[in-house]
Amino acid sequence: MAADDLSRVFSALADPTRRDMVARLAVGDATVNELAAPYDVSLQAVSKHLRMLEDAGLVTRSREAQRRPVHLEAQVFDLMTTWIERYRREAEQRYRRLDDVLAAMPDEPLPDDVSPTPGKEGPS
Numbered sequence: 001m002a003a004d005d006l007s008r009v010f011s012a013l014a015d016p017t018r019r020d021m022v023a024r025l026a027v028g029d030a031t032v033n034e035l036a037a038p039y040d041v042s043l044q045a046v047s048k049h050l051r052m053l054e055d056a057g058l059v060t061r062s063r064e065a066q067r068r069p070v071h072l073e074a075q076v077f078d079l080m081t082t083w084i085e086r087y088r089r090e091a092e093q094r095y096r097r098l099d100d101v102l103a104a105m106p107d108e109p110l111p112d113d114v115s116p117t118p119g120k121e122g123p124s
Helices: 003-012 016-027 032-036 043-055 075-104
Strands: 059-061 070-072
Touching: 003 043, 003 075, 016 032, 016 043, 016 070, 032 043, 043 059
Parallel strands: none
Antiparallel strands: 059 070
16 A cells, blocks of 8 residues: 555544444445434535545445445555554564663662652652
């Protein structure tokens, strides 16, 4: 997936209404009217949201007789997951290296004037 495609996907998912539509389509295909039902917006506004999801490759529309269901394209999520997973692994490797450095440090006690004593406050 090219960077521009990825930007379109993340941009499409930046809107809470579109994320909600994606969540609902994960359960099953739906028509524009079915997707519009819970929102207090026009069908035109819902169609604009769907067009953005479609341009990002997240959904497709098909024709079944008189019905035009919207279908979630799950493979886009696989590509997003791969992209995110790459950076998660890099972050984990950095934390592991930090853990190794911290584990290799000698366990030296703190000087008496820094170490808190029970019942007493630290230096003023």
